[in-house]
Amino acid sequence: MAEIEIDIKKSIEENASDYFEKAKKNRKKIKGALEAVERAKKKMELLLRQEGEKKEFEKKEREELERRSAAQREKKWYEKFRWFISSEGFLAVGGRDATTNDILIKKHLEKDDLVFHAELSGSPFFIVKTEGRKAGEATIREAAEATASFSKAWKLGLSQIEVFYVNPEQVSTKAKAGEYMKKGSFMVYGKRNNLRAQIKLAIGLYEERVMCAPLSAVRKNCEKFITIIQGSQKKTEAAKIIKKIVGGEIDEIVRAMPPGEVKLLNEK
Numbered sequence: 001m002a003e004i005e006i007d008i009k010k011s012i013e014e015n016a017s018d019y020f021e022k023a024k025k026n027r028k029k030i031k032g033a034l035e036a037v038e039r040a041k042k043k044m045e046l047l048l049r050q051e052g053e054k055k056e057f058e059k060k061e062r063e064e065l066e067r068r069s070a071a072q073r074e075k076k077w078y079e080k081f082r083w084f085i086s087s088e089g090f091l092a093v094g095g096r097d098a099t100t101n102d103i104l105i106k107k108h109l110e111k112d113d114l115v116f117h118a119e120l121s122g123s124p125f126f127i128v129k130t131e132g133r134k135a136g137e138a139t140i141r142e143a144a145e146a147t148a149s150f151s152k153a154w155k156l157g158l159s160q161i162e163v164f165y166v167n168p169e170q171v172s173t174k175a176k177a178g179e180y181m182k183k184g185s186f187m188v189y190g191k192r193n194n195l196r197a198q199i200k201l202a203i204g205l206y207e208e209r210v211m212c213a214p215l216s217a218v219r220k221n222c223e224k225f226i227t228i229i230q231g232s233q234k235k236t237e238a239a240k241i242i243k244k245i246v247g248g249e250i251d252e253i254v255r256a257m258p259p260g261e262v263k264l265l266n267e268k
Helices: 012-072 098-108 137-149 215-221 235-246 250-256
Strands: 082-085 091-094 114-118 126-129 160-166 193-198 201-206 209-213 225-233 262-265
Touching: 082 137, 082 209, 082 215, 091 098, 091 137, 098 126, 114 137, 126 137, 137 160, 137 193, 137 201, 137 215, 201 215, 201 235, 209 215, 209 250, 215 225, 225 235, 235 250, 235 262
Parallel strands: none
Antiparallel strands: 082 091, 091 126, 114 126, 114 160, 160 193, 201 209, 201 225, 225 262
16 A cells, blocks of 8 residues: 655645645656657557568569569570570470471581480470580480470370480481471481480579479589479469579479479479
């Protein structure tokens, strides 16, 4: 119980008046303190809101800079196609459809290159640009895996298929007499080198470009990457996850991925 001090020199009425004035002052102090707390609270909320807006602005600005950087970056001729750098440093380029298959073979196939195709309708042509060097077993295997993985076999859910490779002089743009050859199709003559190719890919960034290729090639050339197999996830949703892990733009990631739905793995 609080003690009450009384000034004996003052009357009861005067003591009561003093306590009344003190009470009024204390009430004002309490009210002022509560108002100060409320002002501080509103100021803090404003600062937090401004900080959130600042971070959001910085995020959008950063994304815009990345988008502009990607747009301004010099495009290589092979970026119109499917492509990757092998673990041995060879450029491998593949068609996306009948039109790009046609352009790839007629315009970009050179002496000493290797030509790959799957024993399956709906397969892309892939070429390994050797530039006079001899491609090793790793590059041949990776080019075969890319050919298989970007073929119709992905959508069919196959785990591996037969792929062959030949030399440029074995590929002809002319059909046999009396036969019709569709756009993007070619005649292959002579001995074929056959091998079973696994259907499995990975995706990462190579020199700021999104590269989707066999795991061994991506592991060798990309600092960050994620493995892709056949699955039930839509490519646009998977691309958002890939962007967070390895970077790149959503559209570029989707464009680089195989035909059909996917599943992402953390396998390294």
